[in-house]
Amino acid sequence: MTAAAESILSTLLTLPEEDRLEIAERLQDSFSGLPADEDLTDDMKATLDRRWEEIESGSVRCIPHSEVMASMRAKHGL
Known part of the structure; x- marks a missing residue:
């Protein structure tokens, strides 16, 4: 992982669980090739x-x- 990614991750891990979950869901949705629920x-x-x-x-x-x-x-x- 790059230093920039490590820095971002470090900051993200300080957020409340609800915010981290929302961010994780949005990141997952950003990957192409992953089936959406309707798929x-x-x-x-x-x-x-x-x-x-x-x-x-x-x-x-x-x-x-x-x-x-x-x-x-x-x-x-x-």
Whole structure:
């Protein structure tokens, strides 16, 4: 990451969570090639709904991103 990006990130991380979430959503929307909600097929929507229900019901355990990344780094010696 460039020094300019690091500086911006540092500033952004001081903002309230609600503001950071809004910024993250806007940044995500700015990427081309990512499907908008209306671009999802019915099968994709059904899969998302099913997986969300699994999370809500507790039948699956979510792993925090930081743990996944630490595991991948350890596995691949990074």
